[in-house]
Amino acid sequence: MTLEVRDLHKSFGGVRAVSGVSLSVAAGELLALIGPNGAGKSTCFNMLNGQLRPDRGSVRLRGQEITGLAPRRIWRMGVGRTFQITATFASMSVLENVQMALLSHARRLFHIWNPVAKEDPSRALALLDRVGMSAQAARPCGVLAYGDLKRVELAIALANDPALLLMDEPTAGMAPAERVALMELTAHIAREGGIAVLFTEHDMDVVFAHADRLLVLDRGRPIAEGIPSEVRRDPRVREVYLGTGATHGYT
Amino acid sequence: MLENLLVQGLSGLASASSLFLVASGLTVIFGVTRIVNFAHGSLYMLGAYLAWTLVTSLPRGHLGFWGGVAMAALIVGCVGVLIEVLLLRRIYKAPELFQLLATFGVVLIVQDLALLSWGPQDLLGPRAPGLRGATEILGIRFPLYELFLICVGPVVLALLWLLFNRTRWGTLVRAATADREMVGALGVNQRMLFTTVFFLGSVLAGLGGALQIPRESVNLQMDLAVISEAFVVVVVGGLGSLPGAFLAALLIGELQAFGILIFPRITLVLAFLVMAVVLVIRPHGLLGRAPSTAHGATAIEPPYPPPSPWVRRIGAAALALAVIVPPFLGDYALIVFTEIAIMVLFAASLHFIMGPGGMASFGHAAYFGFGAYGAALLLRHFGAPMEMGLLAAPFAAGLGGFVFGFFCVRLSGVYAAMLTLAFAQIAWSTAFQWVELTGGDNGILGVWPSPWAQSKLAYYYLALTLCAAATLLLRRAIFAPFGYALRAGRDSPLRAEAIGIDGFRIRWFAFVLAAVAAGIAGGLFAYAKGSVFPTYMSISRSVDALLMVLLGGVRTVSGPILGALAYTWLHEQLMRAFDLWRLFLGTIILALVLFFPQGLAGALQRGERRS
Numbered sequence: 069m070t071l072e073v074r075d076l077h078k079s080f081g082g083v084r085a086v087s088g089v090s091l092s093v094a095a096g097e098l099l100a101l102i103g104p105n106g107a108g109k110s111t112c113f114n115m116l117n118g119q120l121r122p123d124r125g126s127v128r129l130r131g132q133e134i135t136g137l138a139p140r141r142i143w144r145m146g147v148g149r150t151f152q153i154t155a156t157f158a159s160m161s162v163l164e165n166v167q168m169a170l171l172s173h174a175r176r177l178f179h180i181w182n183p184v185a186k187e188d189p190s191r192a193l194a195l196l197d198r199v200g201m202s203a204q205a206a207r208p209c210g211v212l213a214y215g216d217l218k219r220v221e222l223a224i225a226l227a228n229d230p231a232l233l234l235m236d237e238p239t240a241g242m243a244p245a246e247r248v249a250l251m252e253l254t255a256h257i258a259r260e261g262g263i264a265v266l267f268t269e270h271d272m273d274v275v276f277a278h279a280d281r282l283l284v285l286d287r288g289r290p291i292a293e294g295i296p297s298e299v300r301r302d303p304r305v306r307e308v309y310l311g312t313g314a315t316h317g318y319t
Numbered sequence: 320m321l322e323n324l325l326v327q328g329l330s331g332l333a334s335a336s337s338l339f340l341v342a343s344g345l346t347v348i349f350g351v352t353r354i355v356n357f358a359h360g361s362l363y364m365l366g367a368y369l370a371w372t373l374v375t376s377l378p379r380g381h382l383g384f385w386g387g388v389a390m391a392a393l394i395v396g397c398v399g400v401l402i403e404v405l406l407l408r409r410i411y412k413a414p415e416l417f418q419l420l421a422t423f424g425v426v427l428i429v430q431d432l433a434l435l436s437w438g439p440q441d442l443l444g445p446r447a448p449g450l451r452g453a454t455e456i457l458g459i460r461f462p463l464y465e466l467f468l469i470c471v472g473p474v475v476l477a478l479l480w481l482l483f484n485r486t487r488w489g490t491l492v493r494a495a496t497a498d499r500e501m502v503g504a505l506g507v508n509q510r511m512l513f514t515t516v517f518f519l520g521s522v523l524a525g526l527g528g529a530l531q532i533p534r535e536s537v538n539l540q541m542d543l544a545v546i547s548e549a550f551v552v553v554v555v556g557g558l559g560s561l562p563g564a565f566l567a568a569l570l571i572g573e574l575q576a577f578g579i580l581i582f583p584r585i586t587l588v589l590a591f592l593v594m595a596v597v598l599v600i601r602p603h604g605l606l607g608r609a610p611s612t613a614h615g616a617t618a619i620e621p622p623y624p625p626p627s628p629w630v631r632r633i634g635a636a637a638l639a640l641a642v643i644v645p646p647f648l649g650d651y652a653l654i655v656f657t658e659i660a661i662m663v664l665f666a667a668s669l670h671f672i673m674g675p676g677g678m679a680s681f682g683h684a685a686y687f688g689f690g691a692y693g694a695a696l697l698l699r700h701f702g703a704p705m706e707m708g709l710l711a712a713p714f715a716a717g718l719g720g721f722v723f724g725f726f727c728v729r730l731s732g733v734y735a736a737m738l739t740l741a742f743a744q745i746a747w748s749t750a751f752q753w754v755e756l757t758g759g760d761n762g763i764l765g766v767w768p769s770p771w772a773q774s775k776l777a778y779y780y781l782a783l784t785l786c787a788a789a790t791l792l793l794r795r796a797i798f799a800p801f802g803y804a805l806r807a808g809r810d811s812p813l814r815a816e817a818i819g820i821d822g823f824r825i826r827w828f829a830f831v832l833a834a835v836a837a838g839i840a841g842g843l844f845a846y847a848k849g850s851v852f853p854t855y856m857s858i859s860r861s862v863d864a865l866l867m868v869l870l871g872g873v874r875t876v877s878g879p880i881l882g883a884l885a886y887t888w889l890h891e892q893l894m895r896a897f898d899l900w901r902l903f904l905g906t907i908i909l910a911l912v913l914f915f916p917q918g919l920a921g922a923l924q925r926g927e928r929r930s
Contacts, residue, residue: 139816143817151817155811156811160622168818169818171800172804177820178800178828179799180832183799184798185798
């Protein structure tokens with residue numbers, strides 16, 4: 069297993085945001101973490117990527133304990149990330165954004181003599197090529213369309229040959245056609261490279277079309293897990309997502 | 320003994336009250352407009368001068384005195400409104416530092432206007448009618464006016480509390496302090512709100528100044544003296560927090576009152592020491608909260624384009640001129656040229672952490688001063704020659720940057736700027752008060768270059784070589800992976816961390832590099848002047864560096880170089896030609912802020928792109 073999570077717990081004050089979540093993702097597999105707003109998806113996610121320290125539980129990457137490590141250490145162990153709201157370096161070009169990840173991977177960030185412009189761009193260009201962004205390599209990230217930024221993020225996330233990709237709402241804010249294209253691309257790259265992918269998502273079309281397995285959270289607890297067709301039929305999931313109608317008064 | 324302590328405690332309370340008056344205005348203005356108003360001290364000074372004029376010309380008696388004080392405060396309020404409407408309203412969207420630069424321009428202008436109107440001599444005001452005498456407390460006489468001041472602070476706090484919690488206007492002000500964009504989205508007239516808040520803050524500053532006239536003389540140094548203390552109070556309390564400001568004023572007032580008894584030698588440094596400790600432990604002050612980032616509409620920083628051939632050619636030509644022309648110049652011009660070379664490096668070192676690093680330093684002079692003192696102390700105590708002094712300078716400054724930077728780079732925005740200021744003030748007052756080591760105010764004299772560099776021309780070439788080399792090295796670092804990593808942390812800390820960049824270590828190293836470069840400049844400056852004084856580390860020198868960087872344009876790599884050239888030259892010419900050079904400089908700064916918000920280099924760049 070690439071990622072193994074055991075019995076994760078996190079409370080904020082008296083609120084149990086996540087309690088008792090366990091999951092595992094194999095190489096080349098796409099696991100979707102879904103649930104209504106406030107289900108604990110983001111909290112769960114942030115404990116895996118190091119932004120939050122779990123109260124209890126363990127996170128293992130390829131058998132190594134990574135619980136509570138800083139995000140940058142987790143990245144060094146082979147975890148790439150994309151953000152719900154894209155985070156790129158706006159004052160740098162698309163190419164330079166990817167080059168930063170490569171330079172960091174090569175531990176050359178403290179070099180103060182040779183200009184970045186003289187670096188060999190071939191690896192960064194190859195990464196951009198994989199996500200279909202090499203034509204825009206020279207443009208500053210600050211002026212890109214949102215869908216393109218998401219692709220750049222994917223290229224950055226792939227720069228350190230990750231074993232695991234964590235994608236927080238990868239298609240949020242994109243047009244429907246773009247969503248399908250981006251997730252197809254992600255699934256293709258993951259299967260080809262044997263990368264495990266864990267993603268959260270609100271768009272059920274994206275989830276059911278591309279996830280190998282689903283984990284459904286509600287109020288911090290896992291309520292269902294399995295392949296899409298099973299989860300789709302699960303009565304508790306239907307209740308959580310579709311409601312019984314009671315909230316709108318259609319009794 | 321007990322009586323002494325009591326009296327000391329009471330006078331601490333009195334100064335806490337006065338401090339609170341000034342700081343409350345500053346914190347209210349900051350809370351709503353997010354402007355760090357350097358000119359607040361000028362409003363305080365204006366309040367004192369106006370009150371002096373009114374009180375001495377109005378008929379004596381209660382009405383004359385209290386009426387004069389109230390009128391002075393109201394006039395200052397109107398001056399504040401004028402500043403807000405004519406200047407600040409146009410630059411609310413500008414970067415923080417530009418607003419700061421603008422308010423500093425106002426400081427300069429007000430200084431010269433006050434000099435013109437009231438003259439350079441200290442003015443002594445009359446004592447307050449009805450509060451002239453003293454009362455006995457435990458057998459020790461204590462002035463009545465001080466007791467009155469002790470009451471003013473809490474009364475003003477209570478009135479402000481009522482205003483903010485019991486009126487619709489106050490609710491809006493609190494809402495705007497919490498989330499300005501949201502209040503705007505709710506259809507509140509922001510302009511009116513900002514202007515009225517500025518009026519209130521200015522009245523408080525004016526009142527604070529006016530109430531000082533029976534206590535101390537009115538003079539032209541009041542503005543900067545009070546603004547640095549007010550900054551300390553506001554930052555220690557937490558920016559935008561009134562109760563915080565009150566608490567901090569009490570803390571600082573009392574500490575200073577008792578500090579004099581216990582450690583008379585560190586009175587100057589005490590307030591800043593407190594600020595440094597508080598910021599290290601509580602990064603947003605005692606009662607402050609982290610600014611809401613919900614609508615963090617941070618401006619997108621532009622890329623650094625590689626220099627166009629045109630810029631390269633001009634740069635090379637300027638450097639060639641700097642090498643070829645000096646042998647034909649006189650000593651005076653050589654001194655100016657040397658100073659310009661040093662200032663270019665000083666500005667470039669500050670730009671390194673401000674531009675790519677995105678950290679504002681209000682105390683960069685500390686590292687300049689460390690360099691100068693590093694060289695001079697080695698000479699004074701060990702008789703070291705210039706060559707060793709120039710080696711020691713960057714080392715001493717780098718060490719200073721290593722220690723101070725460790726704390727400063729953990730904070731961001733205004734708080735980081737204030738912590739750098741605090742450290743610089745600590746360094747300055749150490750140089751000022753540790754007389755045995757540093758010679759105090761008299762400085763260290765006789766810091767002359769080695770025989771081979773004694774001619775002005777030889778020394779100029781030495782300075783030019785070292786400064787040009789160091790500046791070019793910093794420039795190279797900006798375009799190297801390190802500079803990119805620094806910018807990465809500025810552009811998106813979240814993404815930087817997610818690709819393994821340790822933002823803290825990157826910024827810390829950048830801080831040390833900048834300090835080392837400033838130290839080289841400081842060491843060269845010491846031998847150029849032949850002496851070292853505490854003023855090398857003063858706030859005004861830090862502000863000089865800021866002005867150079869902002870004048871040139873913080874968003875370009877050549878900006879600081881251009882800014883240092885323009886500023887040093889302008890400063891020199893204005894000082895020579897006019898007595899009122901501050902007035903001119905201030906006006907020029909305001910014009911620049913209003914018409915060239917991208918700085919000189921930014922304006923040139925745009926011109927180039929258009930053509």
